[in-house]
Amino acid sequence: MTNSSATFHHHGEPSNRRVDVDKPDAPRDALFVGSVEKALRVLQAFSGDKSALSLTEISERTGLGKSAAQRFCHTLVTLGYLLRDERSRQLRPSAKLLEFSFTFLASDPISSIAAPYLVQAREVSGEAVNLALPHGLDVIYITRLPSLNSQLVNPPIGGRAPMFCTSSGRAYLSALPEGLAEQFVDQSNLRKITAHTITNKDQILALIGQARKDGFASASQECINGELTVGAPIFGRQGKVVASMNICVHGRAWSPEEVVEKFSPIVMKTATEISQALATSPNS
Numbered sequence: 001m002t003n004s005s006a007t008f009h010h011h012g013e014p015s016n017r018r019v020d021v022d023k024p025d026a027p028r029d030a031l032f033v034g035s036v037e038k039a040l041r042v043l044q045a046f047s048g049d050k051s052a053l054s055l056t057e058i059s060e061r062t063g064l065g066k067s068a069a070q071r072f073c074h075t076l077v078t079l080g081y082l083l084r085d086e087r088s089r090q091l092r093p094s095a096k097l098l099e100f101s102f103t104f105l106a107s108d109p110i111s112s113i114a115a116p117y118l119v120q121a122r123e124v125s126g127e128a129v130n131l132a133l134p135h136g137l138d139v140i141y142i143t144r145l146p147s148l149n150s151q152l153v154n155p156p157i158g159g160r161a162p163m164f165c166t167s168s169g170r171a172y173l174s175a176l177p178e179g180l181a182e183q184f185v186d187q188s189n190l191r192k193i194t195a196h197t198i199t200n201k202d203q204i205l206a207l208i209g210q211a212r213k214d215g216f217a218s219a220s221q222e223c224i225n226g227e228l229t230v231g232a233p234i235f236g237r238q239g240k241v242v243a244s245m246n247i248c249v250h251g252r253a254w255s256p257e258e259v260v261e262k263f264s265p266i267v268m269k270t271a272t273e274i275s276q277a278l279a280t281s282p283n284s
Helices: 034-044 055-062 066-079 095-107 109-125 167-174 178-187 201-214 256-280
Strands: 082-084 091-093 128-135 138-145 160-162 217-220 227-235 241-250
Touching: 034 055, 034 066, 055 066, 066 082, 109 128, 109 138, 109 241, 109 256, 128 167, 138 167, 160 167, 167 178, 167 201, 167 217, 167 227, 167 241, 178 201, 201 217, 217 256, 227 256, 241 256
Parallel strands: none
Antiparallel strands: 082 091, 128 138, 128 241, 138 160, 217 227, 227 241
């Protein structure tokens, strides 16, 4: 899937705490450095709808006072992670932040092990193929291969989308224990992203349950108008779900039934191959 108008969270055993690890007001331990969290909060303000922000907007988005926001922004500009336009005084992220993306991708075993299987899936399907990791209540896309049949440019990695309304997210949730999957849905902001977004909890849980039986999940225009997707879960060495992948198509030439019929076998085969490779890799 590609980026949407939505602002694009983790798996484990059920618990009473929130699974939304991005919540800034969560309890912190004695070793937690609050100033680091606040600096990262400033960087995270540059997501979704705007790539450049004023100091006032950063203050509003982060919940920091304007004086504190100014100090953090000045430090990040000095370190080279933010750029300041001298005329508008607006700030935006710099290319130096890509160093962190490179470090992650170079060290992450899932993306490197999955790469040849994702390329093969793209060649067989001719359509866009994506690899996603769980990130709180969202999925975050760490590999994005564009369609061979589209003029669209390669979408950037790092895009996030809610689990509840994406095929990759529902596929991931379908591989969790039912109680934990329901907990994720309970904590999600079940909002309309497009006119087609399903926001009824019972319907969403039914779709996740069906995905659990079928081995794949689907979504039709729920994040982006015109986009239909099919996704499947990926399992790690211990047999626990660690990621998901999907194939997505655009345009009116496809019906949801045609997308499922043609691409669900490919996503299930690809996800199984990646899971098997992860299970036997010494680096996973």
